[in-house]
Amino acid sequence: MRKGSGRGDEERRRARRRRRAAARRRSPVLSALTSSALALPGLAGGARAASPVDRVGADYNFSYYAEDDLPSGKLAAGDDSRYEIEMHQFHAVAPLGERSDANLDIVHETMSGATPWYVANSGSGTPIQVMTGATVDEKRTDALLTGSYYFERAKASASGGFSLENDYFSGNGGLSGDLDLNDKNTTLSAGGSLSFDTIEPTDAALFATRPTKEKKETYSAFAGISQVIRRNIAVQSTFSYQHGTGYLSDPYKQVEVAGNANNPDRRPGQRNQFAWLTRYRHHVSPVEGTLHANYQLYLDDWGITSHTLELAWHQTLFDAFRLVPAFRYYSQSQADFYAPFFSAPAQHMSSDYRLSPYGAISWKLRAEVELQDWPGKLDWRGSFTWERYLSGGEYALQSVSLENPGLVSFNLFTIALTGRF
Amino acid sequence: MELRSHPFRAMGSPCEIRLYAESGQRADAVAAAARAEVLRLESKYSRYRDDSLVARINRSAGDPSGVEVDEETAGLLDYAATAFEQSDGLFDISSGVLRRVWDFRSGRVPEPAEVDAVRRLVGFEKVRWQRPRLALPLVGMELDFGGYVKEYAADRAVAVCRQAGVRHGLVDLGGDLALAGPHPDGRPWQVGVRHPRRPGAALATLALAEGAIASSGDYERCLEVGGRRYGHILSPKTGWPVEGLAGVSVVASRCLIAGTATTIAMLKGSEGPAWLDALGLPNLRITPDGAVSGTLRGRSLRFFVSGFDPAAAAIASLPENARTQGTSPLRG
Amino acid sequence: MRARPGRRGALAAALLGALLLGAAAGCAPVRPWERDLLARPDMAWEPDSLEARRRGHVFFSKEGSLQGGSAGGGGCGCN
Numbered sequence: 065m066r067k068g069s070g071r072g073d074e075e076r077r078r079a080r081r082r083r084r085a086a087a088r089r090r091s092p093v094l095s096a097l098t099s100s101a102l103a104l105p106g107l108a109g110g111a112r113a114a115s116p117v118d119r120v121g122a123d124y125n126f127s128y129y130a131e132d133d134l135p136s137g138k139l140a141a142g143d144d145s146r147y148e149i150e151m152h153q154f155h156a157v158a159p160l161g162e163r164s165d166a167n168l169d170i171v172h173e174t175m176s177g178a179t180p181w182y183v184a185n186s187g188s189g190t191p192i193q194v195m196t197g198a199t200v201d202e203k204r205t206d207a208l209l210t211g212s213y214y215f216e217r218a219k220a221s222a223s224g225g226f227s228l229e230n231d232y233f234s235g236n237g238g239l240s241g242d243l244d245l246n247d248k249n250t251t252l253s254a255g256g257s258l259s260f261d262t263i264e265p266t267d268a269a270l271f272a273t274r275p276t277k278e279k280k281e282t283y284s285a286f287a288g289i290s291q292v293i294r295r296n297i298a299v300q301s302t303f304s305y306q307h308g309t310g311y312l313s314d315p316y317k318q319v320e321v322a323g324n325a326n327n328p329d330r331r332p333g334q335r336n337q338f339a340w341l342t343r344y345r346h347h348v349s350p351v352e353g354t355l356h357a358n359y360q361l362y363l364d365d366w367g368i369t370s371h372t373l374e375l376a377w378h379q380t381l382f383d384a385f386r387l388v389p390a391f392r393y394y395s396q397s398q399a400d401f402y403a404p405f406f407s408a409p410a411q412h413m414s415s416d417y418r419l420s421p422y423g424a425i426s427w428k429l430r431a432e433v434e435l436q437d438w439p440g441k442l443d444w445r446g447s448f449t450w451e452r453y454l455s456g457g458e459y460a461l462q463s464v465s466l467e468n469p470g471l472v473s474f475n476l477f478t479i480a481l482t483g484r485f
Numbered sequence: 486m487e488l489r490s491h492p493f494r495a496m497g498s499p500c501e502i503r504l505y506a507e508s509g510q511r512a513d514a515v516a517a518a519a520r521a522e523v524l525r526l527e528s529k530y531s532r533y534r535d536d537s538l539v540a541r542i543n544r545s546a547g548d549p550s551g552v553e554v555d556e557e558t559a560g561l562l563d564y565a566a567t568a569f570e571q572s573d574g575l576f577d578i579s580s581g582v583l584r585r586v587w588d589f590r591s592g593r594v595p596e597p598a599e600v601d602a603v604r605r606l607v608g609f610e611k612v613r614w615q616r617p618r619l620a621l622p623l624v625g626m627e628l629d630f631g632g633y634v635k636e637y638a639a640d641r642a643v644a645v646c647r648q649a650g651v652r653h654g655l656v657d658l659g660g661d662l663a664l665a666g667p668h669p670d671g672r673p674w675q676v677g678v679r680h681p682r683r684p685g686a687a688l689a690t691l692a693l694a695e696g697a698i699a700s701s702g703d704y705e706r707c708l709e710v711g712g713r714r715y716g717h718i719l720s721p722k723t724g725w726p727v728e729g730l731a732g733v734s735v736v737a738s739r740c741l742i743a744g745t746a747t748t749i750a751m752l753k754g755s756e757g758p759a760w761l762d763a764l765g766l767p768n769l770r771i772t773p774d775g776a777v778s779g780t781l782r783g784r785s786l787r788f789f790v791s792g793f794d795p796a797a798a799a800i801a802s803l804p805e806n807a808r809t810q811g812t813s814p815l816r817g
Numbered sequence: 818m819r820a821r822p823g824r825r826g827a828l829a830a831a832l833l834g835a836l837l838l839g840a841a842a843g844c845a846p847v848r849p850w851e852r853d854l855l856a857r858p859d860m861a862w863e864p865d866s867l868e869a870r871r872r873g874h875v876f877f878s879k880e881g882s883l884q885g886g887s888a889g890g891g892g893c894g895c896n
Contacts, residue, residue, distance in 0.1 A: 123866075123867050125867045127871060129875070153867050153871060171874075204894075204895075206893065227892065227893040227894075229893070229894050232894030234892040234894075246846065247846060247847075249844070249846055261892045286885075290862075292855060293844050293845075294844075294845055295854050296860075298855060302885055302886060304885050304886075306883055314896075337883050338883075339885040341886055343862055345860050345862070347854050347859070349854070354857070354859040354860055360882075360885045362882040362885075368881050368882070370881065370882045372882070394876075394880060396881050399881070418879065418896070419881055424880070430868075472879055478868070478871070480865070480867065
């Protein structure tokens, strides 16, 4: 028997394209029926934009962060073993009535290790790093409470929290909102927050360059839009702005000027930062995998421009397992007042590697398992993640002539457990 | 979240309300309220009860002053008027009187004269609807809400659930189904679409998280008298059965809209598929010879390409030229 | 305050406009009952909020940029 002719296939394809094109135009018949139907009593309420959680949830993560030792060629003096952090994160969420919910985030971390102190000129013009002596067990506790109220097509949230270390206190608060449009295909988000910080550096009396007490204020705002493109594709773009004022320098760092390291790290008293982040999500049904792609462009008035690209592939296997390999690329330019060391003093000076020009790549792998309805209506999720981060002048987009010797590389291991009750 | 299922019988079909709530008692209470809403609409718009609103309206036929109707009925009449207009007169709630001459159970085909006699009572354009007054000018005219009150009841039952704070559940009135929301974890419901020719079998299973689905079908085998076939779907314009799709299912934001779409698609006869394509709602349709098409084809998780299996096999083995020769061996 | 950010800011705004126009042109409105895939956890902007916070904190502490997105929270002495 003869198979169907090519002409038949072409006709079917054309018919399918016509159908899809017709479906995209909103039919006037459908519009008329819809407005008439929605006029009937009680039929107008649509699907809630988002809804509060309907049950209590809790998450616990334990992370171990370990920076690579400073390579011996880059070490001038001090301890070469860098930061090690053990981090405990706790999160709980619960519904509050039918239209609201509350979230509590608590972080407690223990830090130990040496940090970069100042960069010295090795004599031949090569910068080398002088490290502090290793500190023992610094602790930080951070808590954030967020409440959200849900309307038919909108959500409003308020948050407040603090961060506490032996030398640092920060209190913060913020408000944000979401608005759903176009049948929830488009969402507008915006918000603002502020933070008031006080720093009382330890051992201030021992170091002439170290202040005893300083304050810092930060004001930030963001606005963004999310758009559903297809059943399986969504895009989000967000603009963020942050204004910092007060003491923005690092009290534990110093700068070498003409061979003398007894100069404080001195940064401007103001900073304006802009970030534009775009996220793309694309689910591929036949393989049950989802692509995540994020790109951020960052600029500030200290002269730093940076680019961040993150790619991740979320692969679901046998319904209950997920494997997520991910890659991150980062590149930044230097701050105007940055140099590894100086020959003459300037109004603003810093040799902090975080203001230097460099790039970084990181690889991450996460393995996750889900367990539903055990026992009863409890749902669980457990995961293990490993991330390896490397930074260097060679990874930057621009060419870096003098890489800061204090650039850091690290491993981050995390085990996580989530429960929904 | 507790899941409760409440089966019951209403509008001549097996119905079910399934929903999630904080406790079993709350779920039972909300389901009872939703069920009560369905029964309220059944008795208000029932053709069979002397004390129903519809009976009162139909008794007033011939009286030029007509009757005054409530907000809800006014809304339903406005909707019927819109659907009448948008379907070029095919969706017509005054066409119920055709029942008087077409008795499918007896297997009797009426005389053309009988059909013409009843046809003069059919035509929504004749109905005088000026909110809030409704008048049926000719004695014997009838309004039949049965063609869409079941779908409306599904939407109303879901509205009752949502007003009570229930965001996860569904109301199923004999296959016309409206969702209050997906399972609490966001998973959609698996909804089966009834096969028009194989009782108890599913034509397709669709995953729905929001919205509604309605189906129309020529579920009974057609009447065969004197070598001619007569379907059960009567055109209000001619008074005679239409020949078109065997079954159609449509997904929409409201069961009422989905149901209107399926009714009109069935009445459009051979133009049904093209009309559905232009409407733009996800749909699934099956022709009398078993061919399945529509935007939902292939989206189903479990999809049975069905038809009359022995006949389908027979068609597949026929040589090409025999297939193009007009009437298939299934007909006649 | 240097002039550089201004020009780059204008370029950024133009790119965003182009992206959004492109996205809007390719959109097919997705009806509420078709949102099954969008509700998947792996289609969320941040499937794991704790991981997002943690990594955001690490990069804020070890790099020189803002961490975009909208997660709340305040300052710390890490930077």
